Amino acid sequence: MLATMTAELQKQHENMAAFDMIEHLKTLYQEQARHERFDVSKALFQTKLSEGNPVGPHVLKMIGYVENLERLGLPLERELAIDLILQSLPESFSQFVMNFLMNDMDKSLPQLATMLRTAEKNMKGRGKTILMVNNGKPKWQQKKPTKPKGNGKGKAVAKPSTKALKPIGGVAKEGKCFHCGKTGHWKRNCPKYLEDKKNGNVASTSSGINVIEINMSTSTSWVLDTGCGSHICTNVQDLGTSRALAKGEVDLRVGNGAKVAALAVGTYDLTLPSGLIIQLLNCYYVPAISRNIISVSCLDKCGFSFIIKNKCCSIYLDNILYANAIMINGLYILDLDMPVYNINAKRIKPNELNPTYLWHCRLGHINENRISKLHKDGMLDSFDFESYETCRSCLLGKMTKPPFTGHKERASDLLGLIHTDVCGPLNTPARGGFHYFITFTDDFSRFGYVYLMKHKSESFTLFKEFQNEVENQLGKKIKMLRSDRGGEYLSLEFDNHLKECGILSQLTPPGTPQWNGVSERRNRTLLDMVRSMMSHADLP
Structure with a gap:
């Protein structure tokens, strides 16, 4: 919880338990949320679309109000939200509202926005046109001004009764x-x-009106068709690198068995809302067909894959989401005007606004792949999964030093290399008041000497004692002495003695005890032995 707060709130709540944090936050922001909820609900119920204004921004604004209310703890039922949007439309959309309610359409808010934009384009292009079915026979009817006949005076004709037909x-x-x-x-x-x-x-x-549903063709909507063997477009101007087809060269057979002629063929560059482009190869221009059609089989040959879930067909290529086709009236429609939110190619949000990073902090800074798996398995709440910026907290908390993989060179003769190190002070002094011990280990034979010390300043005296003993016993000279950068080895008298005896001093780099691993391992072995024996003897 603290990771999701600002720096000021973290200081106020760092010493509180989780329950106390929630109660304190309620006292700070609950009253503010109540006023904000009142303002948002007031704006939602008072929003009206003026005649002539575009319907798209209006619907998006109302959807934003509905989402804000849900964030503030006052979620609206989907049907109530749809009713509020339909009630805010002007009189010119009355036919659309009647059709929507009579058909009892089960649509989401984004799908309703798409249908309203399509209806707005149709009204601008063709007027108020509806499909009428009278006595089972379809008939297109369009409102036209009636002209008076004769002198303009008419008589009402009474409906004949069933008795005198x-x-x-x-x-x-x-x-x-x-x-x-x-x-x-x-x-x-x-x-x-x-x-x-x-x-x-x-x-x-x-x-009366039995069918009130129109699938009008727009240049920004495409139908995904699994039964069509080729791509079809209705606008030749957007067809790039095209060539004209001779009469009868390519004929397409439609559902009722009729043949329609293709007039041109080329490559159609379909620019998606995500900014990506799908090239529709061998796309035919067929003006007799009223819908733009994308052939699923042709895209499959080009390496695209499809996932159909929750009334939505997602198009992927190389695990990258290209577009989503929403089911509208039984057809998967790819609307180029509808933005794509869940796509890996878009710009990464800052970590403060990224819900994936929020879950990364909540779950103890786990790996992004594990969050993706939890998201796909439905274990997390639905959110827009995307990558996040590098987490600096992970870099600081999970940084490790790489291991030393190199092989050290071993001495080829006795006393060729001596390892030495001082260990202490010990918590429990040994008999005689010794708090330290120093070790000398031969690199060739790994034979070692241990001397107890009361003070670290005794290291130089004990080294001369060790040197006289081994050189006299073996008849050889010490050639190199490897130690860490402890102060006992850097004294002036120690350095002068090594120079007089012709002994090379090897000092390991700071903070790298691995380079003096022989002595460190010997110290650990000795301490383990001592602790085990003292524990066995019940000594402190």
Whole structure:
């Protein structure tokens, strides 16, 4: 918890327990959050879109209010949030609102924003156009101004009652009645139909709007199709390095069996919201098709992979997320206007704003790969996983010294190299008041001498004693003496004595006891032996 706080808050809470921290933070910010929640909810309920203003920024602003309320502890139901957005739209979107409510669409807030932007473009380009289905037959109807006939005076025609129904309109000589099956008249003029309707033997049929759903083509939306063998575009201007096709050279067969002609073929550079580009090779320009189509099989041949999950088809190449296609009305639509949030190629956020770094601190500065695995397994809350900057705390806390892997050279003769080191002071003095001991180890034979000392200043005297003994017994001279940079070895009299005897002094670098490892290992062995014997004898 302290890692997520600012420096000032860390100073205030560093001596508190977790429960006390939470209670203190509540007293500091709970009242402030209450006022902020009131302001955000007020802005959300009072936001209205003026006629003529773009709908995209308006919806994004309201989604931001909804997310702020959820962050402040007042989450709204998704249906309530959708209702508030629909209620804030002007009268020009009334047809869209009616269609949305009648179809009872189950959409998320980003999907609703996409549908509203598409509807706005369609209204600007084609006016208010809806697909009508009357008595089971589709019919495009568009509002047109009606012109008065005659002198402008009309009479209201009363609806005929079921008791006095008569044939109306002309008679079709070649028409076939859908009620009795005979030719020569239509169903509305069929005597049998009128008689059955008068007697109430005809089931009532409801006419009106049965389908209120439009899939309009836009240059910024593409449909992912697994059944299409080639890419198809509807705008030849964006087709690069293209060539025209002769009539009949390439014909595509659509779902109803009809053939449509391709007029050009080329490479389409599809610029994605993430900034990445997908090259659609051998993309055909087919003006007869109303939708831009991406062939999944063609992308698969180019090395792309697809993951379908939670009504979303994600497109990957070399483990890099290129785009997300959202399911809209049963089709996976790639909207080039919708931004991509979860992508590794985008700029890394600062650690203070990065939720991945926050979990890195909460979980004890674990590795980024482990956080990624926990995120994929669903163990962590849903968030935008991305890399974070180098954690300086990890560098300071996990820094280790690399091991010494080199092999040291061994002496080729007795007394060729002597290792020496002083150990102490000891917590419990030995008999006689000795607090230190010094060791001398021959590098060739690893035979060693141990001398007890009361003070470190006795090192020079004991070295001369050791030197006289071994040189007299072996008839050889000490050639090199290796020691650390202890003060007992750097005294002037010690240095002068080594020069007089022709002994080379080898001093290890500061902070590297590994270079004097023979003496350090000998000291440790002696101390382990002494502690074990004292423990066995129940001595302090």
